[in-house]
Amino acid sequence: xxLGDAPESGxxxxxxxxxxxxxxxxxxxxxxxxxxxxxxxxVLVLGLGYCALTSFGGGGGSPTTTGESQLTPEQGQVLRGVxxxxxxxxxxxxxxxxxxxxxTRLVAYSNQNQSGCGVAQAAMGxxxxxxxxxxxxxxxxxxELARRFQAPGDGSQxxxxxxxxxxHIQNLQGTLDRAQSAQASSSTAAGNAVQVGVELxxxxxxxxxxxxxxxxxxxxxxxxxxxxxxxxxxxxxxQSQGRVVPESFTHxxxxxxxxxxxxxxxSGDPAKCNYAR
Ligand SMILES: [Zn+2]
Numbered sequence: 001x002x003l004g005d006a007p008e009s010g011x012x013x014x015x016x017x018x019x020x021x022x023x024x025x026x027x028x029x030x031x032x033x034x035x036x037x038x039x040x041x042x043v044l045v046l047g048l049g050y051c052a053l054t055s056f057g058g059g060g061g062s063p064t065t066t067g068e069s070q071l072t073p074e075q076g077q078v079l080r081g082v083x084x085x086x087x088x089x090x091x092x093x094x095x096x097x098x099x100x101x102x103x104t105r106l107v108a109y110s111n112q113n114q115s116g117c118g119v120a121q122a123a124m125g126x127x128x129x130x131x132x133x134x135x136x137x138x139x140x141x142x143x144e145l146a147r148r149f150q151a152p153g154d155g156s157q158x159x160x161x162x163x164x165x166x167x168h169i170q171n172l173q174g175t176l177d178r179a180q181s182a183q184a185s186s187s188t189a190a191g192n193a194v195q196v197g198v199e200l201x202x203x204x205x206x207x208x209x210x211x212x213x214x215x216x217x218x219x220x221x222x223x224x225x226x227x228x229x230x231x232x233x234x235x236x237x238x239q240s241q242g243r244v245v246p247e248s249f250t251h252x253x254x255x256x257x258x259x260x261x262x263x264x265x266x267s268g269d270p271a272k273c274n275y276a277r
Contacts, residue, residue: 001154001220006081006213007088011103016070016110016139070110074154075139079106081215082158086165089212093270104168105134106161126160128167130176135164149230155220156227159261162209166202175201175276189247197276199251200260203228204273207264221265228261229254 069076087103094101107113113120116132126137137160145160146152170176179198183191210216210224229235232254234244246253252260264273 001078001081001158001217002215003077003081003154006215007084008080009084009087009103009106011087011105012080012083013105013107014069014071014076015113016108017068018109018113071108071139075108075142075157078154078157079108079137079139079161082161083165085213085215086162086209089209090165090169092212093208102133102172104128104165105132107134107136108139109136110138110140126164128164128171130167130171133168133171135161135168137161137164145227145230149227151223151227151230153220153223155216155223158210158216158220159206159224159227162206163202165209166205167198169205169270170198170201170276178277192248192250194276195250196252196256200256200275201273203252203257203260204264204275205270207261207266208268208270208273209264210261211265211268225258225261228257232257 071079083103083106087101091101091103107115109120113136115129115136116134117127117129120127120136120138126135126141128135141160142157145156167176170179175198179194182194186194206224210221216224231251233249233251234246234253237244237248251257260273260275264270
């Protein structure tokens, strides 16, 4: 990835060396939100979708209270650079429609951290919190992507960040609010279908960013595609329970995720990402 061309964002915060604000007693606070059918906020919190299947095994081991960053310089560069590039790309898109883009904040943490949506724990996938308009990510997730999901590379990491920024766009557009209302008055299966639409749109928005950013090289796109496919609901379900239950999908199948990302990537046009209203 040509990260040298990316403007580094000032909205990135590295809290990985801190012990976090939650306090042990609050561990698990987020889980009830996720487990319940609170609808989109609760579920979307686990942006990449990874919610119920999340434990990725990070966060064990000794607590990090050293005050030193746990980010590798490469990870820091990807996080700042991709975030900065999304600000540029979405800034232009909003401007063209006469609006002003209000950037999201990206917080890297380790162990646990207080977010506007509860306590973020390491071992959760990355997520977007609508109430404080921030993205939270434990960089260990990148190792997990590489190891467990065989989707290594900065192209794969860029996809993850751009997908979460996609949820921020949806928040600014009112899509998350609308989806939440729709879910509140529908059956579980119908509510899941609404959420799949929201997730596929975020994938498509990630493709729009990729197309317009000018940062990606051919191999990066393949890495992003591999990541999108690896976390498709059917693939995850097959791995975890040995069978696939489409009505319980919340993020879309591997094929759907690849298709959504491709649609954004080919068009560069957010209007084409009409998976959600
Ligand atoms: Zn998501």
